[in-house]
Amino acid sequence: MKKTAVAPSNIAFTKYWGKKDEKLRIPENGSISMNLSNLLTTTTVEFLDEYKKDEIHLPGEIDRVIKHLDRIRKIAGIHQKAKVVSENNFPTGTGLSSSASGFAALTVAASFAASLQLSEKELSILARQGSGSACRSIPNGFVEWFDGNTSETSYAIQIFKEDYYDIADVVVVASSQKKDVSTSVGQKTAESSPFMAVRLSRMKKKNEDLKKLIQKRDFESFGELVEQEALELHAIMLTQKPPLIYFKPETIVVIKAVEKWRIQGIPVYWTLNTGQDVHLICQGKDKEKVATLARTLSVTKDVIINLPSSGAHLVKEHLF
């Protein structure tokens, strides 16, 4: 059976960094994110007796994809090999993470292709095992990923529908350099930061605060908290052993520009993961203005405007 799914990438307002369980990808703390309307992966999966081995056509780690197919085959009790074709609607190698959208699309397409009848929760748990943050790309809109203590309790749910809060994520692609250290490797030593225990002791309250600010649509306080959280993430990474300096010269240029624009009266905040792309968070009405400003920066290679979007879902048109 052949199935195709589309899944969005997501931007974390509170971050996933450090794991309670390395293999099961159970995070140290819960996190809150928004699915992104314009950073999408489309994946078609077909299981057939004719395939002698898994035939994987996508940019990324083939081994990790086959492992994920094995998980789904095991649950479904099938043994057919699969053909997988996947496409991003954004350029690869720009530092834009496609693992969240990629594993969410793969999970939905493959589980339906294997005739599994999975709930949203089960799909989220499954996606998480492929790539942690992929579990947040399963539900619609604004999402919370519970850290949990077991595989069954670590999954994401919708906390607000995509039309609840009219904000935008204007992604500034600022450089095409590759990361020095992969996110998976960097996460493994999160505990080596002397500040990690303090961070973790405060995450529950931070997530509660953030949900309240989304609910109240208090944009200024929301933006400040999002920025503080990104800075805290980088403070942890800078103090790990060995230190991780994911800041690039280009990201500092963008961050400093945002500070300036805000002083000039435009309510815009930033967040940043381990890549060089900076996410500018603004109100929906300001998205074009912010995008125009972002394009004026010398370091900007591309600007992608995102609104809150639905999560992973099946579509009718296949890639092969």
Added chain:
Amino acid sequence: MKKTAVAPSNIAFTKYWGKKDEKLRIPENGSISMNLSNLLTTTTVEFLDEYKKDEIHLPGEIDRVIKHLDRIRKIAGIHQKAKVVSENNFPTGTGLSSSASGFAALTVAASFAASLQLSEKELSILARQGSGSACRSIPNGFVEWFDGNTSETSYAIQIFKEDYYDIADVVVVASSQKKDVSTSVGQKTAESSPFMAVRLSRMKKKNEDLKKLIQKRDFESFGELVEQEALELHAIMLTQKPPLIYFKPETIVVIKAVEKWRIQGIPVYWTLNTGQDVHLICQGKDKEKVATLARTLSVTKDVIINLPSSGAHLVKEHLF
């Protein structure tokens, strides 16, 4: 009486950030530094009845200098106004801090001009009240500043002579932008970082470790600790409320280059305060090689090679 003093700037291997007493400039933690042979301030001070008001010729905050002269006049029991002329041997406005060398030179010149007979400890205590880190520019060589709990217990002493350890500080002046937030203002909110208490609880041991590494001349471990400490300082600043992002695009360029050079086999480490100048710490034998590499960077405006040096001292030649 007219006196002239020369004082060096110093580079902190463990940093001064946060104060127990704002007015007396008593720091939250002790710190260890090295005096720098080639970042010097020369200051001539003369107290005379003829002067109707203090006549201050120097780049910097005039009010703070007059306040410092008042401190010295009070101790000496004199009332004459002073003429003060001061010069740096490095360009001002490059982000290179001149307050340490400036207040150390002023303290020595003015106290001798006022006929005070002060011990090194007393000079250090006095310099500290003008500018905290100036107290470290009084003794020779490698210096430790005790945090103390009172003005009398917060001063710097020599821990190793300048010729004990053959290392160099190759300063890369990378940009001439001004700081957004002054160091004095930034320090006031150090406690607002959720990580400050953890940092402070670990500083005593860090200083002990650092002294042992200097004593053993274990350059690799020394350099790693120095770099980790600079990163920890910035982690604190990034997580203050409001956040302080003292990183500049240019500093990231230099830091990343150092990482690369080290992988290529050159033992060189960096440290950074709140300015944009990056201090490259290397062994004496490598200083020319490191300086040559630093000059190849597109962001480099100037390179200044420093060896461990003597502290503040009187000289015979006056500036007026």
